[in-house]
Amino acid sequence: MSLLLKNGLGLLEGKLSPMSLLLQDGRIQGINLPIETADQVIDLHHAFVSSGxxxxxxxxxxxxxxxxxxxxxxxxxxxxxxxxxxxxxxxxxxxxxxxxxxxxxxxxxxxxxxxxxxxxxxxxxxxxxxxxxxxxxxxxxxxxxxxxxxxxxxxxxxxxxxxxxxxxxxxxxxxxxxxxxxxxxxxxxxxxxxxxxxxxxxxxxxxxxxxxxxxxxxxxxxxxxxxxxxxxxxxxxxxxxxxxxxxxxxxxxxxxxxxxxxxxxxxxxxxxxxxxxxxxxxxxxxxxxxxxxxxxxxxxxxxxxxxxxxxxxxxxxxxxxxxxxxxxxxxxxxxxxxxxxxxxxxxxxxxxxxxxxFQLNHVGQLHRGDPADIAVFDLKTATKIQASDFLSKGHNSPFIGQTVYGATVMTLVDGKLVYRRD
CATH class of the missing domain: 3.20.20.140 (Metal-dependent hydrolases)
Incomplete structure (x- = not known):
């Protein structure tokens, strides 16, 4: 199964630049390929795409x-x-x-x-x-x-x-x-x-x-x-x-x-x-x-x-x-x-x-052929840290209530969505 993450922003030579990723069978098949279709397509709306x-x-x-x-x-x-x-x-x-x-x-x-x-x-x-x-x-x-x-x-x-x-x-x-x-x-x-x-x-x-x-x-x-x-x-x-x-x-x-x-x-x-x-x-x-x-x-x-x-x-x-x-x-x-x-x-x-x-060779980076271990962050929208949003059992944090940028939009491990913001 193929998944296209399109209209993202990635770091290229230290600058945020347009980035789309084609994922196939848990790996990165291509970056910024001239395609618009796949088995599944997710529009990232200019969110930041990073290696996990x-x-x-x-x-x-x-x-x-x-x-x-x-x-x-x-x-x-x-x-x-x-x-x-x-x-x-x-x-x-x-x-x-x-x-x-x-x-x-x-x-x-x-x-x-x-x-x-x-x-x-x-x-x-x-x-x-x-x-x-x-x-x-x-x-x-x-x-x-x-x-x-x-x-x-x-x-x-x-x-x-x-x-x-x-x-x-x-x-x-x-x-x-x-x-x-x-x-x-x-x-x-x-x-x-x-x-x-x-x-x-x-x-x-x-x-x-x-x-x-x-x-x-x-x-x-x-x-x-x-x-x-x-x-x-x-x-x-x-x-x-x-x-x-x-x-x-x-x-x-x-x-x-x-x-x-x-x-x-x-x-x-x-x-x-x-x-x-x-x-x-x-x-x-x-x-x-x-x-x-x-x-x-x-x-x-x-x-x-x-x-x-x-x-x-x-x-x-x-x-x-x-x-x-x-x-x-x-x-x-x-x-x-x-x-x-x-x-x-x-x-x-x-x-x-x-x-x-630590020589973690199995861990993905944003290179063709790497495992599709990917994180996507919203750098533009302010959000408040709330304990009710935590997926951990623990809520012991002094940062609850703070307003931040950079909330996670989605996380993929070997091309599988393991977290996606509502």
């Missing part, structure tokens, strides 16, 4: 925490945000830390409407004590390894894991946090923690772990990827390590680009995440780090929780916000529309870079 977005940091919560999210609802939320491929973290119950458990997880992931790349843990039960069988888990389908949600305290365990993953050529994605330095911390150690009278989280809990692991990465040659970087000092360390030839990459979340501790208002638990929102200077350093190439990509760290959990006290409510459904529109509105970034840069950080750096 790629989010390397998502928490789908199944199995173990399906009151928060399921693979189906989380993948629908991703599709709603224009994502066609997502990296699912391994902080599940049970964690997919053996080949048998990993293969069971792969079976569950078939419920998704988008493509899922599954992480395996670095250590058994994500306990930070004993490394997993990396070779067996790679053979089972793991594309990368992470104990995300917990830092690995034991340097020997981290060193051994890096040595083995370097030989396999697979990334180690690090939740860079010294847990002994954050025990009991709620918000960044700064004015917001004082205002709300809660213990602070000192940024050295992140930077000290990154510093140690950069040394180990240099010694092993592993691809060391830092998750959700949040401080100026962390970015400075990574920038220096890159200049010395260390194979390090890193990501930043939309919320660390858009928010800082001075913006925490109202229901403060909606602003509670790990790592916490930092200072104004840290937020600006994150933006600068993207622009100078120190930070390689943007990942949402989509972390759904129930409304009841987020209504607890600031000290007891869980960390995390949802991000799959709002990331592109928020970043487009805040940075691209006023000219801080180009649209080309945003698509690079949210699509091209994760594909390239």
């Amino acid at each position: 977005l790629v989010d390397l940091h998502v928490h789908l919560r199944e199995p173990g925490f399906t009151n928060k999210e399921t693979i189906l609802t989380g993948s629908k939320a991703a599709a709603h945000g224009g994502f066609t491929t997502i990296g699912a973290m391994a902080n599940l119950n049970p964690a997919p830390d053996t080949p048998t458990r990993f293969l069971k997880q792969q079976q569950l992931n078939r419920e998704a409407v988008v493509k899922i790349k599954q992480y395996a843990p670095v250590t058994q039960k994500r306990a930070g004590k004993l490394p997993v069988d990396f070779t067996a888990l790679r053979q089972a389908g793991a594309f990368a390894f992470s104990d995300d949600g917990s830092g690995i305290a034991d340097a020997r365990v981290m060193y051994q894991a890096m040595q083995k993953l370097a030989k396999l050529g697979l990334p180690l994605c690090d939740h860079a946090q010294d847990m002994t330095l954050t025990a009991g911390g709620v918000l960044n150690a700064g004015p917001a923690a004082k205002k709300y009278a809660v213990p602070g989280v000192d940024k050295v809990s992140e930077t000290s772990q990154i510093a140690r692991n950069l040394v180990l990465a240099a010694a092993t040659g592993v691809h060391y990827h830092v998750c959700h970087v949040s401080t100026k000092e962390s970015i400075d360390l990574i920038r220096f390590a890159k200049s010395q030839g260390v194979h390090v990459t890193c990501e930043v979340t939309p919320h660390h680009l858009l928010l800082d501790e001075t913006m925490i208002v109202g229901e403060a638990t909606q602003y509670k995440m790990n790592p916490p929102l930092r200072s104004v200077q840290d937020r600006l350093a994150c933006v600068a780090g993207l622009l100078d190439g120190t930070i390689d990509l943007i990942a949402t760290d989509h972390a759904p929780h129930t409304a009841a959990e987020k209504k607890q006290s600031l000290s007891t409510a869980p960390n995390g916000i949802v991000g799959s459904e709002t990331a592109f529109a928020l970043l487009y509105t805040t940075f691209v529309k006023p000219g801080v970034w180009s649209l080309t840069q945003l698509i690079k950080w949210m699509s091209t870079a994760p594909q390239t750096l």
Whole structure:
């Protein structure tokens, strides 16, 4: 079956230009061909056509925490945000830390409407004590390894894991946090923690772990990827390590680009995440780090929780916000529309870079013969972010009520419509 997406706008040599796509059997058959008919024709009315977005940091919560999210609802939320491929973290119950458990997880992931790349843990039960069988888990389908949600305290365990993953050529994605330095911390150690009278989280809990692991990465040659970087000092360390030839990459979340501790208002638990929102200077350093190439990509760290959990006290409510459904529109509105970034840069950080750096060869780009993984966005119409529009089970977002541009019109995975705006 053929599908013609006509009258769209695509990025050609950095400029928005007319674009039509002919899709056939799940792949891009042609671009701007002189045809007007196909088995199905969709007029895009000059909406922006992009390669599908790629989010390397998502928490789908199944199995173990399906009151928060399921693979189906989380993948629908991703599709709603224009994502066609997502990296699912391994902080599940049970964690997919053996080949048998990993293969069971792969079976569950078939419920998704988008493509899922599954992480395996670095250590058994994500306990930070004993490394997993990396070779067996790679053979089972793991594309990368992470104990995300917990830092690995034991340097020997981290060193051994890096040595083995370097030989396999697979990334180690690090939740860079010294847990002994954050025990009991709620918000960044700064004015917001004082205002709300809660213990602070000192940024050295992140930077000290990154510093140690950069040394180990240099010694092993592993691809060391830092998750959700949040401080100026962390970015400075990574920038220096890159200049010395260390194979390090890193990501930043939309919320660390858009928010800082001075913006925490109202229901403060909606602003509670790990790592916490930092200072104004840290937020600006994150933006600068993207622009100078120190930070390689943007990942949402989509972390759904129930409304009841987020209504607890600031000290007891869980960390995390949802991000799959709002990331592109928020970043487009805040940075691209006023000219801080180009649209080309945003698509690079949210699509091209994760594909390239993590060698996701199955993921589509807008080239003839590629899988038809496509997102279409309305850049002209203002919309309001509303919880009632979310497809995620989680509505824990501080951005609800904001007016944005760049809402998703439709998302296709292998040429199949998996989301279409009413």
